[in-house]
Amino acid sequence: MQGRFSGTLAGVGRRISDYPLNRKIALILGLSVVGLVLVTVLLLAVFDWAFSRRAITAQYESLAAVMALDATPHLDFEDEAGAEKMLRAFFKNEGLIYGAVYDRYNLKLASHGVLPEGFEPRFSSESYVKLSYWKSRIEALEPVGSLETGEQFGVGSEEGELGADPGGYIYLVGDLGPIYQAFVVKSLLFVLLLGVGGVFVIWIASRMSRLITVPILELAETAHRISLDRDFSHRQTKVFDDETGVLVDAFNEMMEQIEERGAIIQSKDERFREYFELGVAGMAILGGDGRFVEANKRLGELLETDEKALLSTKFDDWVVASPEDGEEGPFGLVRKRCQPGFSEERWLTGKGGRRIYAIISVRRLAKVLGESDSLYLTLVQDISDRKRAEEELLASKQAAEEANRSKDEFLSVMSHELRTPLNPIIGFVDLLMYSDQSEEQMGMLRSIRRSSEHLLTLITDILEFTRAQGGRLESAPEAFDLPDLCRNALDITERSGVANGVSVGLRTLDDDCVPEGVRLYSDAGKIRQVVINLLSNAVKYNKDGGKVWLDAEVVELSEGKVEVRIRVEDTGVGISPEKQEFIFEPFTQLDMSLQRKHEGVGLGLSICRRIAECLGGSISVASRVGEGSVFSLSVPVSYVHDERAEPAPAEQELKLVPGEFSLNRVLLVEDDFENMRVVEAKLRKLGVDFEWARNGLDATEKIRDSHYDLVLMDIRMPMMDGLEATRVIRSSEAGKSDRVPIVAMTAHATEQMQDECARVGMDGYLSKPIQFEQLESFLKRYLAS
Template sequence: MAYDLAQNLAASAFVVLAYTFVVRRPEGWGNLKRQGVFGLFMGLTAVFSMMHPIHIGPGIFIDARTPLVGLTALFGGPLAAVVTAALAAAYRFSLGGAGMAAGMANPALSLAAGVGFSWWVTRGGRALRLRYLFGLGLLLAGCSLSSLLLLPNWALTVEVFDRTALPFLTMLPLGTLFLGALLLREQRHRDAELRMAESEARYRLLADNVTDMILVIRAGGEIAYVSPSVREILGHEPAEIVGRHAAALLHPDDQRPAAEAFSGLESGSPTVSVIHRIRHRDGRFLWAESSMRPARDASGAFTVVAAVRDVTERKLYEEQLHEARAAAEAGNRVKSEFLASMSHEIRTPLNGVIGFADLLLGTELTAEQRQYVALQREAGRGLLAIIGDILDYSKIEAGKLELEERGFDLHRLMRDARDLMSNAASQKGLALELALGASVPRFVRGDESRIRQILLNLLGNAVKFTERGSVLLSVGVLSADEATGVAPLRFSVSDTGTGIAPSEQSNLFQRFSQGDSSTTRRYGGTGLGLIISKQLSELMGGRIGFHSSPGIGSTFWFELPLPAAVEGKTDGKAEGRPAAAPGRRTARILLAEDVPMNQIVTSSILCKAGHMVEVAEDGEAAVEAVRTGQFDLILMDMQMPRMDGVQATTAIRGMEGGRRAVPIVALTANALPDQLQRCLDAGMNDHVTKPIERDTLLATVDRWLGMAPQVQATLLAGAQPADAHPPVPTRPDKDVVLDPATLAALADTLGEEALPRFVAGTLSELHQRIGRVLDPASPKDAGFDAHAMVSLAGNLGLVELSRLARKLQHACEQGRTDAAAALKEEVQAALARASYALGEALPGGVIPAV
């Protein structure tokens, strides 16, 4: 029995070897061929086991054909099992005898059991386990015992069953478990090798075809592997790189940071990316980005896997982007300078337009004259508002707008906004109402001037687009924010206008956009009011929106988080500004201004308010006047010859005694924040922006003199008849020497008697400046005098001379000497023509200046 068992164990080893041979055969074999060959091996093994069975008693023996057929179906497939069963049955048929039928039925039943069991495992997605193999052995033992029913007689069946049942039920399951475990172990080993081979093939496919260069670097820095993409990136063959030190490929300046990043890697470290330069085979350097990740090789040694990507084009784009950004920033600086220049150039003549209109309204005028002058003043103020919108939008777009948060009286601000728009509302017959919520705090912290700007924008639009009915300005408190604890305030402006059509609502809060294309033609404006309001509210941490129903009206609202302030802690004016005190006294004021037109306008406003004014034509004269005289306030122009306003202020602040503490207010046409900040940095206390508004100037003077501001109301006399139309000014041709309309307006302002003397003085100054322009100390001085000639000639309506002087100013400032030389001659000739034209235009000629 031991000999027979050893023979069957040897047969089992042969089965495993056969299975190993078949499953590891190269891919040249198909599935059917594999099953056929494996079935042949298993069938021959079954025949061998039948030839050398295990004898368990006289005439009783057990062979391995039953487990061999069943396991062949499980591990080899149904075709292999059929081949194995057929060989076993054929051999038993050749033996003959009384038990031939039962012997042939045994492999057939084992075949059915094996195929069915294999289907059960596969269909259920079950992983093959040892207990399943033992169960298969019990099933096969039952098949063998069932085949005994085919013996010739019942007595023989009972006798054989009685002697073989127990051996079958013990040895067949154990034999099936033993042989199946060997085959299962070989199958799992084969599957693991297949998975590893597939994984290696997959990773090899990625490494060989990925555009990035894959490196495996040992702990010492030597390159253990490089992907074939090194040919496309560096021009090297992989064999030329393997074994070299990774640092040898880097640019000398990049070796140290790359080495530091490499040395900082350890097991478990996150991926580290380094941008560096790497040497190409032809000697040039490429920009590359290396992503390094720590790993372990097959032996467990520490390695680093690096993916290297060529980013040369990206670096080029970054450099181009940097250059473009630098160019854009330079463009922004140029734009800021242009805006400052534009502000100065436009605001300076507007100072005359609005200032002279204010002066004329203070004289005796007919109803018609008063109406025309008032319209002129409002047109100037409208132009000033447009300029302000453009400058504000440019500052917001460039990110240069700075908010000034301080405490202020919110109730007073709301009343002021209503009062400022009440005149415009009353002229249209509209009721302008104010509603303050009961829980709205009186004192809050925020940027008062910007909130006022939003309110006036919304109120102005409501009054403009409402023909009848009313406008309501209101403010209320919303629920407190859980994060900040601050209850936002909701400001609303509601009107009973025509409303906004749904198709046009999307155009709101867009730059240079109004409800429809006809709005600008009918009402005017830049279309910037709402977008500026939106950006201002968002800068202050709030939001803005609207509701509108066509034919019913609109409500525009904005919400701001304005924390409450302590009463008495408000400082709505700039810090350090004195509080107003009641009463008005006569003050001695020094006006430092070099342009005669501005001298006349500003002095007239101050003198009519009861002040005494001394004029200094430049900064040096202003400093000398302060040194030798006593003044209560100084109004300092920023741009003057010899010494500008900043230099003069610095000199005054450097004096000893009480003179250094005299309040200085800047008069500047440059309304940009950086220009205004220069005034404060130089030691000035405040500023008034040109063109000068009479009320603004007097309020600022009174504030710094410690006086209560005087509230003035100017009522327009009479109403414009329906058929009356204001005269439309004509724009003179650029080649016209003298514009008679400008000269006539100047005569109305100064009076017929004073006009010739004023013209003579201006001509005298023009001749002096052209003399300095023809023989300047420097191109800068020539440009300065040419700049003065622009406004001097413009005051008299000398169109040609003003135009040429401006061209000469630009040529001098830009250093175009050839063009400047030619323009000097043209300016000199234009001045001669201008003098002749003035002499012809004035009755009695020009009175020589004294």
């Protein structure tokens, strides 16, 4: 019930909400007036009823009292006729329908009218007036004062006060009908006045509300006309200076702003349209299904068609399909990826079949009011020329790389082929020099030996330089100890120093800052190569009786960086400042006279600088002519945990004693007979017992059948090369505790080969021609322990 009422009320409210404004105002005023009048009428009715009730009560009280006074003599003289006459006289009062006079014994003395049914007096010394609204009757009882003979004397009663027993009673019954009728008449009159007043107020309100509604309706009409005509120059004329006038002013001001903004938008739109049309790149607006909505002229040119013709096609019609597109097609794929910054390079096919390679950028545009689907701004930038240039460049690069590979292979082969004959030359010269020779013969052998070494150095330098020049120097870091590195370099150069009358020695070595349990980590081989080169130069360009000092230290820099600094100082001829600028350039030597005096092509320092740069370090020189030079090498290194369980026994404790290796067996794997003989001679010279295997296959069989303490393995061999043989040997050792050391011997003096040897499980690497000192060093390392 309550829900239905609420629903009805809400419905009425909604209906009223749709009323015109003047009707609403009239309704509000009318309802207010009606409400006000209703309340007034209600209050008037209540007061009128209350006053009427009071008046009728007072009237009957008064009437009964007056009648009681008049009836006293009649009661005293028991005059029924007089009493009836009196009652008749009082019946002139409107509404009185029954009156009676009772004596003190409640006996009726006289009466007039007809007593209504259900009414009878309740005799009491107290007067009363009783209203019976439903019966529309009023009854009143008034005791009549007796003041009988002598009864009140001496009592001192108040005037008008009756005794306990009245001398009689007046009983009246009246009709309330007239009061009701008067009330109804008055109420009807009020309602009538209310209706007339309400209608009048509504009429007045309706008339007055036009002062408000007319300007508003005119404003609405103007707004409607503007929306229809799209002409924002219309303005509304202000009629009044009231709130409607303020509204009109605000509307006109808003229209001015809209007009101004519209003009700005239009100019911007035209400008962007110009950009779109005159863009050097193809531009298009695509719908959500990839259909062209707009396209500029440039895009039409790229696709060899009219831009208007594009509007009947889809994006996918022009894109060369790719397997990556899947079922979604090119546009679906691009649309999915159209985040800011994304672009894709695709092949497009023009109408005439011309293929263009283009950068395609797709951006989703924000939805404009009224658009149900998103639009996509597509930018097509022709990069076919660049693509062709890239392809040509790529082809050139591939060709260059191919040529470089050919050059490397050529260098590798040449290095091998050049070293191979040098190996027996140097080897046999060394053997001859160890045998008894005359002074003259020894001099000739020294010349042969020096020339061979020069040739070998030249070959090595050219190979290194070629490799560095091609940017193929690569760092191969490993854990190392600075003392070992220095000592190894000194070992190699000390002998040539002695030969040249130059003392070479380690002056300072400071690696105290290296924490316990860690080792330095860098490409120790390359650092050693630079140090040897610097020491060799210091010996070579020194005076007889000169000195060469090696200083090495490990320095901890800020932020945890560690650097190895190596200085090579000599008392040589020195380098002039102008020459110092070019000393690290390739094919540069100090002067022609020296060039004539000393061998070399001036590549050593150039290689050193490239190596230092490759390792992230630097090399520099400080020199004075005639006093000597100081070459400084700085290489950043890092620490690495020392994984060696026990430190290897110091090599310096090993002493080369003939017959020391007699208990060891060495397997020499060499296919070249001459080379085999050179190594054989050196091994016999060192007192090492050995067996010869002609190739890798032969070697694997011998190792399977016998025990060897060291294997000297040539790489390039028929049947089975050294790398394959090493793999076989290492696989056969799987699960065994014994592991035979294998040292490679090869004329393939490249880092790749060195790496390959290490990868298959070789423990060392000897570059041919085998130097006697190098062989001796390896034998010390692998056999002495």
